[in-house]
Amino acid sequence: MEFKRPETFEDILKLQKHLDKNLNNIRPRCLKDIKMSLIAECVEFNEETLESHKTWKSKEYNKSMELEELTDIYFFYAQMINFNDDTVNNYVRIKHLIAVDFNNWQIKDYGSQVLPTLNLIANIVNDSVLYAIDNLMEIAQKLGYNKDDILNCYWEKWQKNMKRIGKEWN
Structure with a gap:
């Protein structure tokens, strides 16, 4: 099966389904596992933003890491x-x-420039997936990213993740 860079959300879903099918999980994944992974990624993402909750820690801002962590949220959202x-x-x-x-x-x-990361987490916990996609898109836009940024980063990271199967992930 040949894969190409996603152009739509449906393409992301297909790529994610293929990735998930090829993972060697030590036990079946359930919705709770996916939600916990999503929440963990939201925290990792926050730590790469200028709004990091780690007010006690000085860290150099890295825009590409911020985008990568945001894209990781999309991986688990698609899952x-x-x-x-x-x-x-x-x-x-x-x-x-x-x-x-x-x-x-x-x-x-959106008026305010505050990122709705906590709203995203709440919407994930409460199964409000339609609000969650709005939160994800709002976060991306407030940080200056667009749909192509997400699609390109998703594709790059998906290819890396496919290579990790059976090596780092086993």
């Missing part, structure tokens, strides 16, 4: 959407609405 699509009845409509939102990426004026 959650795929998991729900496989386990929740009539999830097709929700998946479609998420894809429409992402694919039609609208530039918005």
